[in-house]
Amino acid sequence: MFEHRIDENLGLRPVTILDAEEVYAVMDRNREHLRRWLPFADIASVEDERAAIAVQAQRWAELRSLMAVLVLDGKIIGSAGLPTINRETKSIEIGYWLDEAHTGKGYVTKTVRVLERMAFEELGAERVHIGASVHNARSRAVAERLGYKLEGIIRQAIVINPDGDVTDEALYGLLKSEWIQREEAAV
Numbered sequence: 389m390f391e392h393r394i395d396e397n398l399g400l401r402p403v404t405i406l407d408a409e410e411v412y413a414v415m416d417r418n419r420e421h422l423r424r425w426l427p428f429a430d431i432a433s434v435e436d437e438r439a440a441i442a443v444q445a446q447r448w449a450e451l452r453s454l455m456a457v458l459v460l461d462g463k464i465i466g467s468a469g470l471p472t473i474n475r476e477t478k479s480i481e482i483g484y485w486l487d488e489a490h491t492g493k494g495y496v497t498k499t500v501r502v503l504e505r506m507a508f509e510e511l512g513a514e515r516v517h518i519g520a521s522v523h524n525a526r527s528r529a530v531a532e533r534l535g536y537k538l539e540g541i542i543r544q545a546i547v548i549n550p551d552g553d554v555t556d557e558a559l560y561g562l563l564k565s566e567w568i569q570r571e572e573a574a575v
Protein backbone atom coordinates (compact mmCIF):
# COMPACT_ATOMS: atom_id res chain seq x y z
CA MET A 389 0.00 0.00 0.00
CA PHE A 390 1.11 3.59 -0.60
CA GLU A 391 2.71 4.94 2.52
CA HIS A 392 3.89 8.40 3.52
CA ARG A 393 7.34 8.05 5.13
CA ILE A 394 7.68 9.90 8.44
CA ASP A 395 11.15 8.63 9.17
CA GLU A 396 13.24 5.58 8.33
CA ASN A 397 11.02 3.24 10.35
CA LEU A 398 7.69 5.03 10.63
CA GLY A 399 5.03 5.52 7.95
CA LEU A 400 1.47 6.77 7.63
CA ARG A 401 -1.15 5.57 5.16
CA PRO A 402 -4.93 5.80 4.76
CA VAL A 403 -6.62 2.82 6.41
CA THR A 404 -8.26 0.16 4.22
CA ILE A 405 -10.41 -2.84 5.07
CA LEU A 406 -7.27 -5.01 4.73
CA ASP A 407 -6.15 -3.41 8.02
CA ALA A 408 -9.28 -4.36 9.97
CA GLU A 409 -7.86 -7.40 11.77
CA GLU A 410 -4.62 -5.71 12.74
CA VAL A 411 -6.29 -2.48 13.89
CA TYR A 412 -8.78 -4.51 15.91
CA ALA A 413 -5.95 -6.51 17.53
CA VAL A 414 -4.08 -3.33 18.54
CA MET A 415 -7.25 -1.76 19.94
CA ASP A 416 -8.21 -4.97 21.71
CA ARG A 417 -4.92 -5.25 23.59
CA ASN A 418 -5.07 -1.52 24.43
CA ARG A 419 -8.66 -1.40 25.68
CA GLU A 420 -7.77 -0.08 29.13
CA HIS A 421 -5.39 2.56 27.73
CA LEU A 422 -7.76 3.77 24.99
CA ARG A 423 -10.99 3.55 26.99
CA ARG A 424 -9.86 6.41 29.18
CA TRP A 425 -9.94 8.93 26.34
CA LEU A 426 -11.66 7.57 23.23
CA PRO A 427 -15.44 7.12 22.85
CA PHE A 428 -14.92 4.55 20.06
CA ALA A 429 -12.46 2.39 22.05
CA ASP A 430 -14.89 -0.45 22.70
CA ILE A 431 -15.05 -1.83 19.17
CA ALA A 432 -16.67 -5.27 19.54
CA SER A 433 -15.35 -7.32 16.62
CA VAL A 434 -13.22 -7.37 13.48
CA GLU A 435 -16.48 -7.15 11.51
CA ASP A 436 -17.41 -3.90 13.27
CA GLU A 437 -13.93 -2.54 12.61
CA ARG A 438 -14.22 -3.44 8.93
CA ALA A 439 -17.55 -1.60 8.74
CA ALA A 440 -16.09 1.46 10.49
CA ILE A 441 -13.14 1.48 8.10
CA ALA A 442 -15.44 1.26 5.08
CA VAL A 443 -17.26 4.38 6.33
CA GLN A 444 -13.90 6.12 6.79
CA ALA A 445 -12.76 5.19 3.28
CA GLN A 446 -15.92 6.73 1.86
CA ARG A 447 -15.45 9.88 3.94
CA TRP A 448 -11.84 10.25 2.70
CA ALA A 449 -13.02 9.87 -0.90
CA GLU A 450 -15.34 12.82 -0.21
CA LEU A 451 -12.59 14.76 1.63
CA ARG A 452 -14.71 14.89 4.77
CA SER A 453 -12.21 13.12 7.06
CA LEU A 454 -9.13 10.92 7.01
CA MET A 455 -8.34 7.91 9.17
CA ALA A 456 -4.78 6.71 8.65
CA VAL A 457 -2.71 4.02 10.30
CA LEU A 458 0.72 4.54 11.77
CA VAL A 459 3.06 1.79 10.68
CA LEU A 460 6.35 1.04 12.44
CA ASP A 461 8.59 -1.48 10.67
CA GLY A 462 5.57 -2.89 8.87
CA LYS A 463 3.34 -3.20 11.96
CA ILE A 464 0.37 -0.98 12.85
CA ILE A 465 1.01 0.85 16.13
CA GLY A 466 -1.85 3.32 16.15
CA SER A 467 -3.91 5.69 14.13
CA ALA A 468 -3.82 9.36 13.29
CA GLY A 469 -5.78 11.46 10.91
CA LEU A 470 -8.13 14.31 10.21
CA PRO A 471 -11.47 13.52 11.90
CA THR A 472 -13.11 16.59 10.40
CA ILE A 473 -12.22 18.49 7.25
CA ASN A 474 -14.27 21.66 6.93
CA ARG A 475 -13.70 23.05 3.45
CA GLU A 476 -15.95 26.08 3.99
CA THR A 477 -14.06 27.39 7.01
CA LYS A 478 -10.75 25.85 5.79
CA SER A 479 -10.35 24.39 9.27
CA ILE A 480 -9.18 20.83 9.82
CA GLU A 481 -9.12 18.75 12.99
CA ILE A 482 -6.21 16.44 13.85
CA GLY A 483 -6.66 13.33 16.01
CA TYR A 484 -4.57 10.34 17.11
CA TRP A 485 -4.10 7.33 19.33
CA LEU A 486 -1.15 5.04 19.93
CA ASP A 487 -0.47 1.53 21.18
CA GLU A 488 0.62 2.20 24.77
CA ALA A 489 3.84 0.21 24.20
CA HIS A 490 4.91 2.82 21.62
CA THR A 491 4.18 5.97 23.59
CA GLY A 492 6.94 8.22 24.88
CA LYS A 493 8.98 8.16 21.65
CA GLY A 494 7.65 11.18 19.80
CA TYR A 495 5.89 9.19 17.08
CA VAL A 496 2.60 11.10 17.31
CA THR A 497 4.28 14.50 17.49
CA LYS A 498 6.19 13.68 14.27
CA THR A 499 3.02 12.38 12.65
CA VAL A 500 1.05 15.50 13.52
CA ARG A 501 3.67 17.55 11.67
CA VAL A 502 3.09 15.45 8.56
CA LEU A 503 -0.70 15.85 8.89
CA GLU A 504 -0.31 19.62 9.30
CA ARG A 505 1.67 19.81 6.06
CA MET A 506 -1.00 17.79 4.29
CA ALA A 507 -3.74 20.03 5.71
CA PHE A 508 -2.05 23.32 4.81
CA GLU A 509 -0.34 22.43 1.53
CA GLU A 510 -2.68 19.88 -0.03
CA LEU A 511 -6.11 20.44 1.49
CA GLY A 512 -6.17 24.23 1.56
CA ALA A 513 -6.51 24.64 5.33
CA GLU A 514 -5.94 28.01 7.00
CA ARG A 515 -6.21 26.52 10.49
CA VAL A 516 -5.73 23.12 12.14
CA HIS A 517 -7.04 22.24 15.57
CA ILE A 518 -6.74 19.59 18.25
CA GLY A 519 -9.36 19.07 20.93
CA ALA A 520 -8.75 17.03 24.07
CA SER A 521 -10.33 16.54 27.45
CA VAL A 522 -8.87 19.06 29.87
CA HIS A 523 -7.70 16.02 31.87
CA ASN A 524 -5.89 14.35 28.95
CA ALA A 525 -2.40 15.64 29.73
CA ARG A 526 -0.57 13.47 27.15
CA SER A 527 -2.78 14.62 24.32
CA ARG A 528 -2.63 18.26 25.37
CA ALA A 529 1.17 17.95 25.54
CA VAL A 530 1.29 17.02 21.84
CA ALA A 531 -0.46 20.29 20.88
CA GLU A 532 1.59 22.35 23.33
CA ARG A 533 4.89 20.80 22.19
CA LEU A 534 4.05 21.92 18.64
CA GLY A 535 3.25 25.49 19.65
CA TYR A 536 -0.52 25.42 19.25
CA LYS A 537 -2.42 28.24 20.90
CA LEU A 538 -4.90 27.26 23.58
CA GLU A 539 -7.96 28.94 22.09
CA GLY A 540 -10.34 28.12 24.86
CA ILE A 541 -11.76 25.70 27.36
CA ILE A 542 -15.16 24.66 26.07
CA ARG A 543 -17.36 23.56 28.93
CA GLN A 544 -18.80 20.04 28.87
CA ALA A 545 -18.02 19.67 25.19
CA ILE A 546 -16.24 16.34 24.72
CA VAL A 547 -17.31 12.71 25.18
CA ILE A 548 -14.24 10.99 26.51
CA ASN A 549 -15.07 7.29 26.73
CA PRO A 550 -17.46 4.58 25.56
CA ASP A 551 -19.56 5.14 28.71
CA GLY A 552 -20.48 8.57 27.35
CA ASP A 553 -18.81 10.61 30.10
CA VAL A 554 -18.43 14.26 29.15
CA THR A 555 -15.73 16.69 30.28
CA ASP A 556 -14.57 20.18 29.44
CA GLU A 557 -12.52 20.36 26.24
CA ALA A 558 -9.21 22.12 25.77
CA LEU A 559 -9.26 23.44 22.20
CA TYR A 560 -5.91 24.15 20.55
CA GLY A 561 -5.43 25.83 17.18
CA LEU A 562 -2.59 26.62 14.80
CA LEU A 563 -3.02 29.08 11.93
CA LYS A 564 -1.24 28.61 8.64
CA SER A 565 0.86 31.75 9.21
CA GLU A 566 1.93 30.39 12.63
CA TRP A 567 2.77 27.02 11.09
CA ILE A 568 4.96 28.66 8.41
CA GLN A 569 6.78 30.64 11.11
CA ARG A 570 7.29 27.56 13.26
CA GLU A 571 8.56 25.44 10.37
CA GLU A 572 10.97 28.19 9.23
CA ALA A 573 12.29 28.52 12.78
CA ALA A 574 12.78 24.74 13.01
CA VAL A 575 15.04 24.55 9.95
Ligand SMILES: CC(C)(COP(=O)(O)OP(=O)(O)OC[C@H]1O[C@@H](n2cnc3c(N)ncnc32)[C@H](O)[C@@H]1OP(=O)(O)O)[C@@H](O)C(=O)NCCC(=O)NCCS
Nearest residue numbers: 422425484485486491492493494495496497519520526527
Ligand atom coordinates in the same frame (compact mmCIF):
# COMPACT_ATOMS: atom_id res chain seq x y z
C1 LIG B 1 -2.26 10.97 23.20
C2 LIG B 1 -1.13 10.00 22.90
C3 LIG B 1 -1.16 9.59 21.44
C4 LIG B 1 0.20 10.72 23.22
O1 LIG B 1 1.26 9.79 23.13
P1 LIG B 1 2.77 10.25 23.43
O2 LIG B 1 3.63 9.07 23.29
O3 LIG B 1 2.81 11.04 24.69
O4 LIG B 1 3.05 11.28 22.24
P2 LIG B 1 4.30 11.24 21.24
O5 LIG B 1 4.29 9.99 20.45
O6 LIG B 1 4.27 12.51 20.51
O7 LIG B 1 5.54 11.17 22.22
C5 LIG B 1 5.84 12.23 23.09
C6 LIG B 1 6.72 11.69 24.16
O8 LIG B 1 7.92 11.16 23.58
C7 LIG B 1 9.04 11.93 24.01
N1 LIG B 1 9.89 12.08 22.83
C8 LIG B 1 10.97 11.30 22.54
N2 LIG B 1 11.48 11.65 21.35
C9 LIG B 1 10.73 12.66 20.88
C10 LIG B 1 10.76 13.44 19.69
N3 LIG B 1 11.69 13.24 18.72
N4 LIG B 1 9.81 14.38 19.50
C11 LIG B 1 8.87 14.60 20.42
N5 LIG B 1 8.79 13.89 21.57
C12 LIG B 1 9.71 12.93 21.81
C13 LIG B 1 8.48 13.20 24.57
O9 LIG B 1 9.32 13.73 25.56
C14 LIG B 1 7.17 12.70 25.17
O10 LIG B 1 7.40 11.98 26.34
P3 LIG B 1 6.98 12.59 27.79
O11 LIG B 1 5.52 12.94 27.72
O12 LIG B 1 7.28 11.47 28.72
O13 LIG B 1 7.83 13.80 27.93
C15 LIG B 1 -1.23 8.72 23.76
O14 LIG B 1 -1.11 9.06 25.11
C16 LIG B 1 -2.54 7.97 23.54
O15 LIG B 1 -2.68 7.15 22.62
N6 LIG B 1 -3.55 8.21 24.43
C17 LIG B 1 -4.85 7.53 24.35
C18 LIG B 1 -5.67 8.05 23.18
C19 LIG B 1 -5.84 9.56 23.23
O16 LIG B 1 -5.87 10.16 24.29
N7 LIG B 1 -5.96 10.18 22.03
C20 LIG B 1 -6.16 11.62 21.93
C21 LIG B 1 -7.58 11.96 22.19
S1 LIG B 1 -7.81 13.73 22.17
